[in-house]
Every structure is written in structure tokens, then in C-alpha cells.
Amino acid sequence: MRNEKLIGSGQRCHGHQVRGKGDHFSFLIPHFSFLLCLLSLSFLPSAAQTETTDTLLSHMFSYAQQQDNNISGMQSNVYVKHLYQTHRRNFTLWVVPSMYAIARGQRSFVSEQYSKLTFKENGDYDNLRQVYYTTIPHNRRTMPTLLEFVTPRLYSETLYGDHILSPFFRPNRVFYRYSSSRIDSHRARIYFRPRYVSNTQLVSGVATIDAASGRIIDAEMNGEFDMLHFKTMTMQGDDGVRALLPKLCQTRVNFKFLGNHISSAFEAAFDCPITLPDSVSIKGDRHLIDSVRPYSLSPAEQAIYHYRDSIRARRQQPDTIAIDTSLQQQPKKRKHNYWKEIGWDMVGESLIRSLRASSEAGFVRLSPILNPQYISYSHRKGLSYRIKLGAKLNLTDNMSIGMNTRLGYNFKQRRFYFNLPIRLDYSYRDRDAYAEVAWANGNRIYNSTVIDELKRLQGDLPEFDEMWLDQFDDLNLRVLNVLPLNNRLAVEAGLVFHQRKAVNHRQMAALGMPDKYRSLAPMLSVKTRPWRKGPLLTIDYERGLKDKKNDLTYERWEMDASLKHRMQRLQTLNMRVGAGFYTKRDKNFFMDYSNFRDENLPEGWDDDWSGNFQLLSSRLYNQSNYYLRGNISFESPLLAACFVPLVGRYVESERVYLSSLAIAHTRLYSELGYGFTCRYFSVGAFASFLSTQFQECGAKFTFELFRRW
Numbered sequence: 001m002r003n004e005k006l007i008g009s010g011q012r013c014h015g016h017q018v019r020g021k022g023d024h025f026s027f028l029i030p031h032f033s034f035l036l037c038l039l040s041l042s043f044l045p046s047a048a049q050t051e052t053t054d055t056l057l058s059h060m061f062s063y064a065q066q067q068d069n070n071i072s073g074m075q076s077n078v079y080v081k082h083l084y085q086t087h088r089r090n091f092t093l094w095v096v097p098s099m100y101a102i103a104r105g106q107r108s109f110v111s112e113q114y115s116k117l118t119f120k121e122n123g124d125y126d127n128l129r130q131v132y133y134t135t136i137p138h139n140r141r142t143m144p145t146l147l148e149f150v151t152p153r154l155y156s157e158t159l160y161g162d163h164i165l166s167p168f169f170r171p172n173r174v175f176y177r178y179s180s181s182r183i184d185s186h187r188a189r190i191y192f193r194p195r196y197v198s199n200t201q202l203v204s205g206v207a208t209i210d211a212a213s214g215r216i217i218d219a220e221m222n223g224e225f226d227m228l229h230f231k232t233m234t235m236q237g238d239d240g241v242r243a244l245l246p247k248l249c250q251t252r253v254n255f256k257f258l259g260n261h262i263s264s265a266f267e268a269a270f271d272c273p274i275t276l277p278d279s280v281s282i283k284g285d286r287h288l289i290d291s292v293r294p295y296s297l298s299p300a301e302q303a304i305y306h307y308r309d310s311i312r313a314r315r316q317q318p319d320t321i322a323i324d325t326s327l328q329q330q331p332k333k334r335k336h337n338y339w340k341e342i343g344w345d346m347v348g349e350s351l352i353r354s355l356r357a358s359s360e361a362g363f364v365r366l367s368p369i370l371n372p373q374y375i376s377y378s379h380r381k382g383l384s385y386r387i388k389l390g391a392k393l394n395l396t397d398n399m400s401i402g403m404n405t406r407l408g409y410n411f412k413q414r415r416f417y418f419n420l421p422i423r424l425d426y427s428y429r430d431r432d433a434y435a436e437v438a439w440a441n442g443n444r445i446y447n448s449t450v451i452d453e454l455k456r457l458q459g460d461l462p463e464f465d466e467m468w469l470d471q472f473d474d475l476n477l478r479v480l481n482v483l484p485l486n487n488r489l490a491v492e493a494g495l496v497f498h499q500r501k502a503v504n505h506r507q508m509a510a511l512g513m514p515d516k517y518r519s520l521a522p523m524l525s526v527k528t529r530p531w532r533k534g535p536l537l538t539i540d541y542e543r544g545l546k547d548k549k550n551d552l553t554y555e556r557w558e559m560d561a562s563l564k565h566r567m568q569r570l571q572t573l574n575m576r577v578g579a580g581f582y583t584k585r586d587k588n589f590f591m592d593y594s595n596f597r598d599e600n601l602p603e604g605w606d607d608d609w610s611g612n613f614q615l616l617s618s619r620l621y622n623q624s625n626y627y628l629r630g631n632i633s634f635e636s637p638l639l640a641a642c643f644v645p646l647v648g649r650y651v652e653s654e655r656v657y658l659s660s661l662a663i664a665h666t667r668l669y670s671e672l673g674y675g676f677t678c679r680y681f682s683v684g685a686f687a688s689f690l691s692t693q694f695q696e697c698g699a700k701f702t703f704e705l706f707r708r709w
Contacts, residue, residue: 053180056188059214061170064155067241074119077272079294080150082111083301087261097706101140109135110304114292130280133289135308145708149251150268152234154216155244164225165201167192171568175202186211198649200225201637215243226679226708229254246270269294362393379698382412398427417600431484442474443598446622447590472500492525519544519552535563540594555584560595571636581626591622613659613671615688615698624663631659641676650678667691680705
């Protein structure tokens with residue numbers, strides 16, 4: 001009652017009406033509503049503005065199709081200069097590929113390059129480097145991955161190589177948010193940024209376009225990829241097909257890794273007037289690079305050259321000590337630190353970067369010895385390491401001989417693996433044919449009939465299962481010739497020799513069982529691709545011959561179909577189906593297939609993760625006289641992991657896997673998996689099932705650090 005009285009007594013005062021707090025707010029509500037409406041309308045684009053943005057985008061996306069989009073065969077003389085500056089560095093910079101040369105000594109370097117670019121139909125190009133000069137010691141190159149940022153392909157699916165989705169490519173519009181503003185009646189600005197989340201495959205920035213035609217006049221892009229923060233400003237050509245290519249490009253890059261900070265600023269000028277013969281390939285000629293440089297160096301770059309010249313002048317001037325005004329000591333001989341020059345510069349550098357020596361006669365290359373990319377881990381096989389050695393010698397214009405050796409070690413199996421192929425490439429009716437001899441110690445193979453035979457002869461003893469009596473090491477030699485009959489059909493014929501020796505050969509001999517088996521088999525394979533973008537179909541036939549030295553006879557057929565379908569937006573669909581069966585076999589028999597085997601020296605993400613089973617027991621590859629398999633994987637950027645806070649922005653690509661297998665004496669085996677790759681590593685998680693019953697789960701891990709460096 002008291003509250004009611006107070007409220008009532010406050011209705012009038014001195015003959016005037018007085019509003020309470022509620023009345024004040026009710027009086028202001030219409031005013032606030034009106035102001036909020038005006039404020040919201042000011043942030044929303046008008047219908048005319050939205051229509052203008054859509055119209056500008058439509059013109060921009062359509063410009064490339066309206067031109068004679070045939071840039072195949074076009075050439076451009078390109079001048080590129082780099083300015084490298086080391087702001088912070090420590091000992092970890094020595095382990096970064098190509099950074100060895102600037103990990104000590106000076107902190108600023110300049111590199112200049114004059115090249116000839118020949119463009120291809122898909123926007124890629126061949127780079128013929130003709131003149132190269134640098135202040136980096138021994139004319140070395142550092143951060144070669146920066147060369148990808150020299151020529152941004154604005155109208156292609158990706159801006160640089162096979163990464164970073166272009167905001168100027170119509171199908172990529174789903175990943176970007178756009179807005180626009182007018183500069184004048186002829187030009188407009190298009191602003192773009194990632195639509196959902198920031199990601200290493202996307203950029204943000206602004207482009208100036210011709211409002212009528214949609215031609216991109218210039219563009220500025222900011223992004224981050226492979227530990228490089230970059231800002232690119234590019235000016236496109238004036239008209240026609242030249243407008244699809246850059247005329248001038250400037251990029252600033254920052255690299256930060258474990259306390260190291262390196263920055264680089266480089267410029268690329270296209271369509272330079274001086275054309276050099278294709279045979280010109282000169283390194284370290286200061287006068288030649290001065291003659292082809294289209295514009296002057298900056299003061300900072302000139303200061304680096306002056307410093308280098310002064311250092312050289314002091315080294316060439318003899319050291320003297322004045323005895324009197326007429327006598328001088330003989331010049332001191334400069335001492336060479338051969339351990340540093342040979343030990344560190346050659347041996348030390350080869351540990352962290354690939355070695356390659358090439359000429360017109362051929363090349364030799366060795367992968368880095370301490371390269372994390374060749375270290376992998378899987379739930380079933382444990383830790384593995386591999387290395388590659390390749391060489392090629394050109395015999396004639398149409399014939400060459402080479403090898404591509406793969407070496408590896410499995411720490412869990414404590415086993416060294418090798419594959420040593422020697423290949424002779426030759427031309428047959430203007431088609432590439434080759435003959436190959438490959439020697440390998442193969443994969444460890446299992447023979448279940450050994451245990452069955454021992455149990456039949458000596459009874460069912462459980463210790464037989466713990467002696468590894470059914471495991472054999474496989475040493476094999478393959479001699480084959482591949483002959484393409486036309487563009488869609490190739491025939492492969494040869495001989496395959498296997499020597500399989502028991503791992504526990506002493507125990508096998510003690511039990512009176514053979515510890516070694518040999519086989520020699522002619523093989524025939526027919527490969528065809530019925531249409532250009534269709535699947536690759538393969539039929540393999542192999543028949544073992546029996547003689548005094550080779551005691552295994554068999555007959556095997558295999559069929560396989562594989563398709564790698566590249567879609568838009570860096571999406572790829574991998575599909576593979578296959579079957580194999582034996583129509584003849586001996587009692588002591590190894591069921592060893594060509595397309596269904598346990599690989600110990602896989603090639604990497606593409607080869608190993610989309611066509612093999614990750615959790616399947618090694619024994620099951622060799623226990624069935626038939627198999628039927630199917631593998632499918634879908635790869636795409638910006639799939640799911642990119643939406644994870646903090647870490648999702650670094651995810652470059654993601655994959656989903658589904659694999660199924662039907663073999664004798666077991667239910668349908670399936671694997672379901674998911675994996676992603678980033679700048680540091682690739683990782684995948686897998687689960688296996690028998691029919692619908694869960695069996696186990698596991699993971700696979702490989703390093704990706706500095707993969708593109």
C-alpha cells in the first residue's frame with residue numbers, strides 16, 4: 001500500500017504533470033527506434049550498391065573468357081631482383097633448406113636474375129634462367145620457393161603453382177566475400193576477404209578494375225603460406241591476352257622460424273626489351289647483369305654492392321707493414337680454411353638440402369640426408385626412414401639411361417629396404433618406350449602353408465606360431481620392356497625372379513623344412529586409357545616356370561582400374577578398384593600379388609595414402625588365392641579442420657578415405673579414415689571394421705616441413 005501511495009502522490013506537483021522513469025523510457029522508445037533503423041540502414045549495402053558489386057564481379061570473372069585465352073607459346077623476358085635481410089638468426093637457421101648460405105656472415109644480400117618465360121595453355125610456364133648474379137657466397141640461391149610468387153596467375157584457379165585459391169576465378173567465389181567502391185566513371189575497386197575463416201589457401205586484398213570490361217588493372221594481396229607472410233602488388237598488362245599476365249610485380253615476404261626472422265623484397269619486370277639467345281646461361285657476370293637491368297637499383301641494394309666491392313678490394317690488396325719509407329714486407333699469403341670450405345660448405349650443406357649436378361649430358365641428384373620429409377610413422381609399421389638417389393645420362397637425342405634408387409630403413413622391423421632400377425629410355429615410332437632392370441629386396445612375405453605342413457607332420461604345437469617360421473625375406477629381380485602402341489595402349493612384357501628365404505632359416509633347417517624357394521615367371525601386362533580423362537585399365541598375367549633351380553609353378557591374373565579426377569577448387573577424387581586370383585598353384589606356395597601388396601618404400605601422401613590399407617595385417621596380403629578391393633578418397637581444402645580455432649587457418653588440404661577388401665576365409669574388411677596436411681606435417685586417423693564390427697584404430701604421420709623448399 002505504501003508503494004501505491006508513493007506512486008500515486010507523484011502524479012502531479014505544483015499543478016504540472018510529472019512522468020515517472022517508465023514514462024521517460026516510453027517517450028524515448030520511438031526516437032531510439034528511428035535512430036537504430038537509420039544506423040542499421042547505413043551499414044547495409046543498398047540494392048543499387050549490391051547490384052553494382054555483382055555486375056562488376058560478373059565482368060571481372062568473364063573478362064578472361066572474352067579474350068583470346070590462348071597464351072600457350074607466349075614468351076616474355078623477365079628481370080627479377082631480390083633483397084634479403086636477416087633481422088634475427090640463430091643456429092636453427094642452418095637446418096632450413098637453402099638457408100645455409102645466409103646462416104652466418106653478412107645480413108643483407110642482393111640477387112638478380114634475367115630469364116625467359118614460355119607460357120603454357122593452363123597458365124603454367126617454363127622458366128629458362130639465362131643470367132644470374134648474387135652477393136650470396138658461391139653464387140648460391142636461397143629461398144627458391146619465392147620464385148613461385150614472381151608470376152601470380154590472377155585468372156587461374158590458383159594464384160601460385162598448385163596452391164592459394166584465386167579470388168578472381170569464378171568457381172572460387174564461394175570462399176570469398178566481396179564489396180566494391182567507385183573511383184571514377186571508368187574504374188572501380190573490388191575488395192575481397194575470406195568468407196568464413198582465414199586460411200592459408202586464401203588471400204585478402206583489393207583490386208582496381210576497368211568498370212566496363214572487368215579487366216584487372218592492378219591488385220594487392222595479403223596472405224600466408226608455408227611459413228611465408230607475403231604482400232603482393234601486381235600491375236597487369238594493358239589489353240588483350242597480355243592483360244591476363246602481369247607487367248610488374250612487387251612482393252614483400254617475411255619468414256619466421258624458431259626465433260629466426262628473414263625478410264625479402266623482390267620485384268619482377270616483364271616484357272623487357274632485351275632478348276638473349278636461348279643458349280645463354282651465365283652465372284656470376286656483374287657486367288652482363290648491369291647491361292640487361294631495365295631500371296636502377298635502390299639505394300639499399302647499391303649499398304650492398306658497394307660493401308661487397310670494398311671487401312673484394314681489401315682481399316685483393318696485399319697486406320703490408322712499413323719498415324721504413326723505402327722498404328715493405330712481402331705480401332702475406334691468404335690462408336685457406338679447407339675444413340670450412342670442404343667440410344661445412346660441401347658435406348655440411350648436403351645434409352640438409354638436395355644435391356644436384358646437371359649439364360647437357362645429364363644429371364645426378366641426391367635427396368637431403370637429414371630431411372624430415374622422408375621420416376614417417378604408422379601404427380602398424382612404426383618409424384621409417386627413406387632416401388632417394390637419381391641419375392640420368394643422355395646417350396643420344398632419343399635415348400638416355402638413368403636410375404631412380406630408393407633406400408629405406410624400418411626401425412620396428414630392423415630391416416633395410418632397397419629398390420635399384422636401371423632404365424633405358426628410347427623412342428619407338430615417336431613414342432616414349434623404355435626397358436628396365438630392377439633389383440629389390442621387396443617386402444617381407446608370409447607363407448601360411450609352412451605352419452600347416454609342420455602341424456600335419458609333427459602335431460599341433462603352439463610354439464610353432466611364435467617362431468616366425470612363416471616369414472620370408474623376398475629378393476627379386478625384374479626385367480621388362482614397356483612399349484606404347486599408340487596414345488591409349490601400352491604393352492609391358494618381361495621376366496620376374498623371386499628368391500624367398502626364411503627369416504628363421506636355422507629353425508626351418510632343424511625341422512627338416514626347406515628354407516629357400518625360387519621362382520621364375522614370364523609376365524605380360526596391358527595398360528589402356530580408353531579416353532583422355534578416363535580411368536587407367538590394367539590387365540596383368542604371370543606364370544611360374546618349374547625347373548631344377550626354380551621350384552614354384554603358378555598362374556596369376558590381376559585386373560585394376562584407377563582414376564584421379566581433378567575437380568575445381570583444388571578438389572581431387574581418387575578411385576581404384578581391382579581384383580586378382582590364381583588359376584594354378586603348388587603346395588608350398590606364396591600368394592604374392594602385384595597390385596595388392598604391403599609396400600615398405602611408398603612414395604608419399606599421394607601414392608601411399610589413397611591406394612593402400614593402413615591397418616590391414618601384413619599376413620593377410622599373402623593368405624588368399626583371390627582378392628577384390630576398392631579404394632576411394634576425396635581431397636579438398638577448407639573441408640572441416642579449417643574451422644577449428646587457432647590451428648585451422650594452417651590446414652592446407654584434407655582427405656576422407658574409404659577402403660574395402662574381400663578375401664578368402666574372412667568377412668568383408670573395411671577402413672574409414674580422415675587426414676589433413678599442413679606446413680609442418682601430414683596426419684591421418686583410421687578405423688577398421690569386419691562387416692560392421694569395429695576392430696581397431698590407428699594413425700599415420702609424415703613430416704611436411706619445408707617440403708617445397
